[in-house]
Amino acid sequence: MKYGKIVEGKFIDRPNRFIAHVEIAGKAETVHVKNTGRCRELLLPGAAVRLEQSDNPARKTLYDLVAVYKDRIGWINIDSQASNKVVKEWLEAQDYDVVRPEYTYGNSRIDFYLEKGEHRIFMEVKGCTLEINGIGYFPDAPTERGVKHLRELTAARQEGYECVVAFVIQMEGVTEVRPYVEMQPEFGTALAEAEAAGVKVLFLPCKVGRDWLKIDGKLVKKCYQIPVALGKV
Structure with a gap:
């Protein structure tokens, strides 16, 4: 499976299981998390993440968080779909x-x-x-x-x-x-x-x-x- 436009970011925090705050190009953005699991060992402050940018201007969040980098393992896709x-x-x-x-x-x-x-x-x-x-x-x-x-x-x-x-x-x-x-x-x-x-x-x-x-x-x-x-x- 292939995503659309992917951008890089740094994880900040996750207020709830649906959204997270991520730094993208020096700006804090609210993004959708495509995984309702805990992912506590992955979504750590400062972790490198990858996001798919939506082409729907009507969306409340412009990005979907789909992957995170973990030391010793590399990139982990966390998209539950x-x-x-x-x-x-x-x-x-x-x-x-x-x-x-x-x-x-x-x-x-x-x-x-x-x-x-x-x-x-x-x-x-x-x-x-x-x-x-x-x-x-x-x-x-x-x-x-x-x-x-x-x-x-x-x-x-x-x-x-x-x-x-x-x-x-x-x-x-x-x-x-x-x-x-x-x-x-x-x-x-x-x-x-x-x-x-x-x-x-x-x-x-x-x-x-x-x-x-x-x-x-x-x-x-x-x-x-x-x-x-x-x-x-």
């Missing part, structure tokens, strides 16, 4: 018969429904921006929605669907994601229950460019086994 976008691009290059986003299943909406021959696959996508000692962790804030998604996949697997939870690693140098049970034990429990039911876990490392994000197919790593239709990268 980016993970589904790059997965859609990646899946469309994998020769599936059907790639359908936002698929309604019962009372739920699954990120992707896939078909390949006789395979019927549900996939939920989780973006990972939290790194600790070279390992990715999810979530960085409590997420009841994330727990619900895992339980939905578990139920779908029990009904015969092939199911995958895909962690998109929105940084370079990290190839594994673990449940951050210190933040939310329930997510770790739900993930373990999903795996026990046959839900597959997939790690998707990314390349992070100045104005783009792309799944690095050469580094895709699988955890345990993944459905046959997902085995070719």
Whole structure:
């Protein structure tokens, strides 16, 4: 996925989860943060950030904060919408018969429904921006929605669907994601229950460019086994 015009800035502070103050070309600007997670270890005063400039003059904020620089790791894309976008691009290059986003299943909406021959696959996508000692962790804030998604996949697997939870690693140098049970034990429990039911876990490392994000197919790593239709990268 590719952004429009990108500008550089320095992070000042974050009054709430929706907006931040950033210094751009020597001027303090109020910007929209495209991630409602905490990002406390990333959004530190003085941190270098990248922002996409909007072409809509009617917007209250002219910029969207989409990436931040972290020592030892480099640039981390924190755009929470980016993970589904790059997965859609990646899946469309994998020769599936059907790639359908936002698929309604019962009372739920699954990120992707896939078909390949006789395979019927549900996939939920989780973006990972939290790194600790070279390992990715999810979530960085409590997420009841994330727990619900895992339980939905578990139920779908029990009904015969092939199911995958895909962690998109929105940084370079990290190839594994673990449940951050210190933040939310329930997510770790739900993930373990999903795996026990046959839900597959997939790690998707990314390349992070100045104005783009792309799944690095050469580094895709699988955890345990993944459905046959997902085995070719």
